[in-house]
Amino acid sequence: MSKRLSFYGLVALAFICILFLAFNQRYSYFEHRLQPMISDVEIRPRTTKIQEPVTAYITGYTDNVTITEILEVVDQQRRAIRREMENYKYLNGRYGVNVSKLEDLVMEKGGRPMRSIILTSWRSGSTFLGDVVNAHPANFYHYEPLLDYGIVQIREQPYADESLTRIISLLNCEYKDLDRYLNYGKTHPWVFNHNTHLWRQCQAHKRICWDPRFVSRFCRLFPFQSVKLVRLRLHIAERLLAEEDLGVRLVLLVRDPRGILQSRKHREWCPAKPDCSDPALVCKDMESDFEAAVKLSKKYPHSFRVVRYEDLSLNPYQHVNELYNFYGLHFHGNVKRFLDTHTKNDVGGVSSTFRNSKAAPFHWRADLDFEEVRKIQKVCERAMQLWGYVMALNSTHQKDFDPITNYRLQL
Numbered sequence: 001m002s003k004r005l006s007f008y009g010l011v012a013l014a015f016i017c018i019l020f021l022a023f024n025q026r027y028s029y030f031e032h033r034l035q036p037m038i039s040d041v042e043i044r045p046r047t048t049k050i051q052e053p054v055t056a057y058i059t060g061y062t063d064n065v066t067i068t069e070i071l072e073v074v075d076q077q078r079r080a081i082r083r084e085m086e087n088y089k090y091l092n093g094r095y096g097v098n099v100s101k102l103e104d105l106v107m108e109k110g111g112r113p114m115r116s117i118i119l120t121s122w123r124s125g126s127t128f129l130g131d132v133v134n135a136h137p138a139n140f141y142h143y144e145p146l147l148d149y150g151i152v153q154i155r156e157q158p159y160a161d162e163s164l165t166r167i168i169s170l171l172n173c174e175y176k177d178l179d180r181y182l183n184y185g186k187t188h189p190w191v192f193n194h195n196t197h198l199w200r201q202c203q204a205h206k207r208i209c210w211d212p213r214f215v216s217r218f219c220r221l222f223p224f225q226s227v228k229l230v231r232l233r234l235h236i237a238e239r240l241l242a243e244e245d246l247g248v249r250l251v252l253l254v255r256d257p258r259g260i261l262q263s264r265k266h267r268e269w270c271p272a273k274p275d276c277s278d279p280a281l282v283c284k285d286m287e288s289d290f291e292a293a294v295k296l297s298k299k300y301p302h303s304f305r306v307v308r309y310e311d312l313s314l315n316p317y318q319h320v321n322e323l324y325n326f327y328g329l330h331f332h333g334n335v336k337r338f339l340d341t342h343t344k345n346d347v348g349g350v351s352s353t354f355r356n357s358k359a360a361p362f363h364w365r366a367d368l369d370f371e372e373v374r375k376i377q378k379v380c381e382r383a384m385q386l387w388g389y390v391m392a393l394n395s396t397h398q399k400d401f402d403p404i405t406n407y408r409l410q411l
Contacts, residue, residue, distance in 0.1 A: 066207065066208060066211065067213070069205060069207070069208055070208050070211065070213060070214045070217060071217075073201055073205055073208065073214070073218070074214075074217045074218055074221065077197065077201065077218060077221055078221050080197075081102075081138045081221055081222065081223070082102070084137045084138050085102050085137060085138055085223065088102075088137060088330060088332075089330045090330075091328060091330065095325050095326070095328050096302055096328065097114070097328035099111075099114075102223060105223030105224070106220070106221065106222070106223055107172075107173060107219075107220040107221075108217075108220040108221060111223070112245075112247055113140075113222060113223055113224055113225045114223065114224050114225070114247075114249075114327065114328050114329060115171055115224075115225045115226075115227070115246055115247060115248045115249070116133055116224075116225070116226045116227070116248070116249055116250075116251075116327040116329070117226070117227045117228075117229065117237075117240065117248050117249070117250040117251065118130055118133070118226070118227070118228045118229065118250075118251050118253055119229045119230075119232060119234060119237055119250060119251070119252050119253070120229075120230055120252065120253035120254070120255070121153070121230050121260065121282070121285065122151075122230050122260075122264060122267075122270070122276060123255075123260050123263035123264050123267070124230075124253055124254070124255040124260055124309055125253060125255060125309035125312065125313070125361075126228050126230055126253055127228075128342070129228075129251075129253060129312065129323075130143065130194070130226065130228040131194075131338065131342070132320055132335065132338060132339070133226045133327070133329075134194070134195075134196060134226060135332075135334045135335045135337075135338035136224055136226075136324075136329055136330075136332055136334065136335060137224075137332055137334060138197075138222055138223050138224055139196075139197075139222065139224040139225070139226055140195065140197065140198070140219055140222035140224065140225045140226075141194055141195040141196065141198075141225075141226050141227075141228075142167075142170050142171070142195070142225065142226065142227040142228075143190070143191065143192075143194035143195060143228055144190075144191075144228055144229070144230060144231075145166060145167055145170055145181065145191075145227065145229070146163055146166070146167075146229065146231045146232065147184065147188065147190070147191055148180065148181065148184040148188075149163070149231055150273075151269055151270065151273035151275060151276050152231060152273075152275050153231060153232075153233060153275045153281070153285060154231050154232045154233065154236060155233050155235075155236065155285075155288070156236075160236045163231075163232060163236075164232075164236065164237075164239050164240065166178065166181060167227065167229070167232075167240065168240070168243065168246065170219075170227070171225060171227070171246055171248070172246075173215075173216050173219035173220045174216060175212035175215045175216045175219075176212045176213075176216065178212065179212075182210045182212060182215075183210075185210055186210050192209070197222070198215070198218060201218070224329065233285055233288060233289060233292075234252055234288070234289045234292040234293060234296070235288060235289075235291075235292040237250065238292065238295075238296060241296065241299075241300045241303055241304060247303075248303065249302075249303045249304075249305075249326060249327050249328065250296075250303065250304050250305075251304075251305050251306070251307055251323060251326070251327075252289060252293055252304075252305070252306045252307075253307055253308075253309060253312075254286070254289070254306060254307070254308050254309065254387050255308065255309040255310070255361070256309075256310065256361070256364070256384070256387075256389045256403060256404070257279065257282050257283050257286060257376055257380045257383060257384065257389075258364045258368065258373055258376050258377075258380075258389075258392075258403070259309075259310075259361055259362070259363070259364045260282060261277070261279060261282065261364075261368075261376055262363060262364035262367050262368050263363075263364075264276055264277060265367075279375065279376045279379050279380055280379040282380070283379055283380035283382070283383035283384075284383075286380075286383035286386070286387065287382060287383050287386060290383070290386045290387065293306050293409060294409065294410075294411055297409060297411055298411060305323075305326050306409050307319060307323065308387065308388070308404070308407060309361055310361045310362075310403075310404045311404075311407070313343075313358060313360055313361045314358055314361075316339055316343050317336075317339060320335065320339060362403065365392075365398055365399060365403070366399070369395070370392065370394060370395035370398055373392050373398060377391055377392065387407070388404060388405040388406075388407030389403055389404060389405075390402065390403050390404065390405060
């Protein structure tokens, strides 16, 4: 009897062991299946051996999805550029531009884009001229790439070299080391939102917009690049002309200091900043730019040019056509349409580019009283003389005189 009880006891013990092993194996199976779905908060208390493979799984999956999205958007834009450039009139040697097909201008195909730069200071007409250039087909617009430096003028070290390094990286579509620039853009969208083609994709694909892998690939598709600079003085910018591999063409945009300072009065970010509001500093920069302009006109006659905002405004079609020839760009129908709609009437606020172009440069004559004008002229006489601006003699003279002369840079 006791032997029989012992036998049944052993059978029962074996059955319990088998059930325990089966349950433990099943629990491990489900735990393994559920691990990819566990959140970081749930994973944190676990041991390192469990945490590392789960995190790697999630990160790897997300990264693969991001790369897939980047490649799809880039391919979509590549096709769009080909359509946009189907009937483009390549200059074929005219104006020093020896290109005859799209591939000659596309970086991802080993080509070199046409790179145009506008250099000026705040409220000198650069937003208008920047948009004129950006009206060109298939253009990638680097809008004020030094925005995060604040309301300062870069005249010397320590900012001269680092700012130039950034601009050159952007022109080469190398965003991998531009964390400060990209992070600033995440909370200041105007870093990208003037770039028509890029911002359209950013609106549809917000997750990848500020990813350096995306922007680098996207930028390399474009046959034309333009840059607007308002914080860098001309003697510093010479290095951009000296970089032969870039092939940049640079225009210095100049404006009457009375018009500049009148326009800046309406911007809340300007009055407390000496580099923006002090007439003496403004005109000292204009004198420095003149000296650099004379030098660069001799040294780089085919890649440097000066234009006054007033001349551009009074005859926009002629001067834009001449600037497009200088930049090596075709005066496309899109550009004419832009001028047709942006130079006839005032629409919008102080930052709008819809202006009666013939009146816009001369608002200062009515907006400033003569005492304000006198103070500006007192410290700006030499700068005004160098750039061909006429002094106002009194309040009556100020209201109806012609403040500009027929001007040509004297070398």
